[in-house]
Amino acid sequence: MKIKNLLLVSIFLFTISGFSQVTKKFIDTGSVSNQFDYLITKSNKYQVYKVVELNWLTKLKSNVLDSISESKNSILTNLSTIDSQKKTIEQLENSLATSEVTIQTLTNENQSISLAGIQLSKSFFKTLMFSIIGILIISLFFFITKFKQSNRVTIQTKETLKEVEEEFETHRKIALEREQKVMRKLQDELNKQKKE
Structure with a gap:
């Protein structure tokens, strides 16, 4: 009987340890907001606190830092694009002003005739x-x-x-x-x- 009990206890322990060994996998796809929601809903509860696995927090931190880095790169790229577009706009405005002056000069020349060096x-x-x-x-x-x-x-x-x-x-x-x-x-x- 002892063997039976021992066998039963060991099966029970293996089963419990097998269940406790099953780790939930953290999803690292989707938006950071979705990852936070997943972290909050799938983490364990202890009294009024949430118990979160350390590897999940590490993975979330890595994902947040990657998102921040991508956002910074995107912002820098956008700022560079904005600066380049501002320069292009300034060049185009200067070109437009020059063109308007040229058009005005040509219009004045077209509407006037030079007689002995005097514009009439x-x-x-x-x-x-x-x-x-x-x-x-x-x-x-x-x-x-x-x-x-x-x-x-x-x-x-x-x-x-x-x-x-x-x-x-x-x-x-x-x-x-x-x-x-x-x-x-x-x-x-x-x-x-x-x-x-």
């Missing part, structure tokens, strides 16, 4: 050119009119001169004939006086 707006330039052309056309008509008047006066003067020359020629011929007659008479008188 197109509307003022058009007004100036049309005024100059108008003045030149009016001057042309004025000079054409004056030329025609002068030409008329010149033609009349030539005709008058021709008439005066003809009158003068006629008068000269008459005067020459008269002078010849008078000279002839004088010569005749002189000849008469010599004979007498």
